[in-house]
Structure formats: C-alpha cells, structure tokens
Amino acid sequence: MTQLLWNGLFVGSFYALVALGYTMVYGIIRLLNFAHGDLYMLGAFVGFGVLSVAGGLATGLGFVALLIVMVIAMLVTGTAGLVLERVAYRPLRGAPRLSVLITAVGASFALEYGMRLAAGPNPEVYPVRLAGDPVNLLGARITVQQASLILIAILLMAGLQWLVMGTETGRAMRAISQDPTAALYMGINVDAVIARTFFIGSALAGAAGVMAGGYYGKIDFLMGFIIGLKAFTAAVIGGIGNIKGAMLGGLALGLLESFGTAWVGGQWRDVFAFGFLIVFLTLRPTGILGERVTERV
Template identity: 85%
Template sequence: MSQLIWNGLFVGSFYALVALGYSMVYGIIKLLNFAHGDIYMLGAFAGFAMLTMAGALATSAGFLALLVVLLIAMLATGTAGLILERVAYRPLRSAPRLSVLITAVGASFALEYGMRLVAGPNPEVYPVRLEGTTVHLLGARVTVQQLALVVIAVLLMLGLQWLIMGTGTGRAMRAIAQDPKASLYMGINVNAVIARTFFIGSALAGAAGVMAGAYYGKIDFLMGFIIGLKAFTAAVIGGIGNIKGAMLGGLVLGMLEAFGTAWLGGEWRDVFAFSFLILFLTLRPTGLLGERVTERV
C-alpha cells in the first residue's frame, strides 16, 4: 500500500506541474491551451540538447548539471509560451471560443511535428539519468533521486502559490480572472499580465519535461500528447482555473493510476484514468475545489 501511494505521489507531481499551466491560463482568459503538453515536450528536448552539448562535463557533474539545465530549459519554454500567446492566441482573444480551441489544437500539432522535423521521429536517450540507491521509507522503496524530484516539484508549486497570493503580479492575475474589463479600467496592463501567465505556466511545464526525461531516460516528439491530456484531466478533477485544485488534481490522478495499475494491470492504466474523468464530470463537473460560476454576457 505504501509503495502504491508513493508511486502515485511521484507521478502525480509531474501531472500537477503541467496542470498548473492549464489552470492558470483558463482561470484568466478561459482558454484551454491544448498545446501546453507540447511545451512539456519542448522542455525535455531543450534539456536533451543542452546536456548533449555539454557532453562529458554534464555526465560528471550529474545532478548539479541537471539543475542548471532545468533552469535554462524553464527560461526557454517560458519564452516559447510567450511566443505562442503572442502569435496564436492574442489575435483571437475576442474571437468565438471554438476558433481559439481549434487554434490551440493546431498549435499543438505544429509543435509536435515541428520537433519531429528538427529532432527526427526516433526516441532519444537522455544523456544524464537519475539512478541511485534505493532506501526504504515506511515500507516503500524510494530512491534519493525520486525524493529530490518530488522536492523540486513541491518547491516550484509553493513558489507559484506565493507568487499568486503574495505579489502584485498575482493580485493582477486574480483581478483579471474576476473581471478583465474592470482590471483594464483600473490601470492593469492586461496583455502583459496574460503574457506573464503563459511564461510561468510554460516554464513549469518545461521543468516537468526535463525531470521526466532525466528520470525515465527516453523522450520523443509525441511525449507531450498523453501527458497534456492527463494534465487537463488533473486540472478538471481539481477544478479548472483553481491553482490549488490543479495541484490536488495532479496528485489524485497519480494515485488513481497507481492503484488502477495494481488492480487491473498496466495496460488498463489510461482506461482507468479517463473513465474516472467521465464519472467525475458526471457527478461533480466543477471539480474538487472548483466553484459554480455564472457566465457573463
């Protein structure tokens, strides 16, 4: 039981990092950014490129090199998020929701198959792997590297929570989520705040991509598709648009997958997760921490 719980928390921390970007963007401009999972893929490939260029130096430095690469990849994917918002989404901000949704799907395919042209169709092996000594914690087998990745994910989530609740940028984000027009009249630069939101959410997804590549050891151009769907599922379970809900939803989904794999087998993992999403939407469409809101006309 303790091993299943740990496995769920570990995988759920990756889902939570990616789900935060979905919830942040949806909470502010009501956009389902289906290209967000592919930003995760870009982060993994950015880390792969930097570690490959560093060569033997990265291999000898190990975890320290990975931390440096993670920070640079966060900047790279944050910038990619800014470009995506400026080119694909900002011109359509007043367009019908369906147009923006189709654009998001198109942006997702553009990123996936653009990376296929650049890096090739075959999976790549990460130059630095996180493998370490196994320790027993409350009956579960845990590696030091797994603990380190979970700690990094938790620190990033806590940092985001502080940014949202304790800074001027966070107050501006919350104000725009409540009423964009009133925020504009109060002197808030709405475009700049939305751009920062895309930067932060994309940076977190990029960090998750680097950590996943270093842990699992293999990346490919389609790796963002399934985790994008699962991060969206996590955001819905927690209450899309709610930051704490995205964190909670990611952990809940990770636990569901861990227990579903143990009960039904690994081949049923995705079936179990998405079936639960359908059931959850039927019983509680607002999510665990979401609130029922009235659409403004």
C-alpha cells in the same frame, strides 16, 4: 500499499506541474491551451540538447547538471509560451471560442511535428539519468533522486502559490480572472499580465519535461500528447481555474494510476484514470475545489 502511494505521488507531481499551466491560463482568459503538453515536450528536448552539447561535463555533474539544464529549459519554454500567446492567441482574444480552440490544436500539432523535423522521429536517450540505490522506507523503495524531484516540484508549486496570492502580479492575475474590463479600467496592463501567465505556466511545463527525461531516460516528439491530456484531466478533477485544485488533481490522478495499475493491470491504467474522470464529473462537474460561476460576457 506504501509503495503504491509513493509511486502515485511521484507521478502525480509531474501531472500537477503541467496542470498548473492549463488552470492558470483558463482561469484568466478561459482558454484551453491544448499546446501546453507540447511545451513539456519542448522542455525535455531543450534539456536533451544542452546536456548533449555539454557531454562529459554534464555526465560528471549528474543531478547538478539537470538542475542547471532545468533552469535553461524553463527560460526557453517560457519564452516559447510568450511567442505562442502573442502570435496565436492574442489576435483571437475576441473571436468565438471554437476558433481559439482550433488554433490551440493547430499550435499543438505545429510544436509536435516541428520538433519531429528538427530532432527526428526516433526516441532519444537522455544523456544524464537519475539513478541511485533505493532505500526501504515503511515498505516502499525510495531513491534520493525521486525524493529530490518531488521536493523540487513542491517548491515550484509553493512558489507559484506565493506569486498568485502574495504579489502585485498575482493580484493583477486574480483581478483579470474576475473581470478583465474592470481590471483594464483600473490601470492594469491586461496584455502584459496574460503574457506573464503564459510564461510562468510554460516554464513549469518545461521543468517537468526535464525532470521526466532525467528520470525515465527516454523522450520523443509525441511525449507531450498523453501527458497533456492527463494534465488537463488533473486540472478538471481539481477544479479548472483553481491553482490548489490543479495541484490536488495532479496528485489524485497519479494515485489513481498507481492503484489502477496494481488492481487492473498496467495496460488498463489509462482506461481506469479517464473512466474515473467521467464518473467523477458526473457526480461533481465543478471538480474538487471548483465553484459554480456565472459565464462572463
């Protein structure tokens, strides 16, 4: 039981980091950015490229190299999120929802198959792996590297919570989520705040991509598709548009997968998780921390 709980929390921390990007963007401009999972993939490949260039130096530094590469990947994926918002989404901000949704799907395919052309279709092995001798803690086998990754994820999520609730930028984000027109009349630069939101959410996805590459050891150009769906599922379970809900939903989905694997087998893991989503939303459509709101016009 302890091992299942640990495995669920570990995987759920990845889902939570990616889900935060979904929920931030949706909370502010009501956009489902289906290209967000592919920014996670982009972060993993940026980390792979930097580590490959560094060669033996990166191998010698080990975990420290991954931390440095994570920062670089966050900057690159954050910038990619800015470009995506400026080129694909901002011109369609007043367009029908279906047009924006189709554009998001198109942006996802562009990132996936652009990376396929750039890096090739075959999976790549990460140059630096997080491996270590496990220790037994209350019946669970835990490595220092796993604990470090969870700690990094917690720090990133706590930093985001502080940014949203305790800074001027966060207040502007919350104001725009309530009423963008009124926020504009109050002197808030709406375009700049939305761009920052895309940067922050995309940077978190890039960090999760490097963490996943270093831990699992294999990446490919389609790796963002399934985690994008699962992160979206986590955001919906938690209450999409709610920061704390995205964190809670990611952890809940990770635990569901862990226990589902033990109960019904690994091949049924995704069926178990998405089946739970259907049942859960039937009983509570707004998610764990979501609230019923009036549709903005």
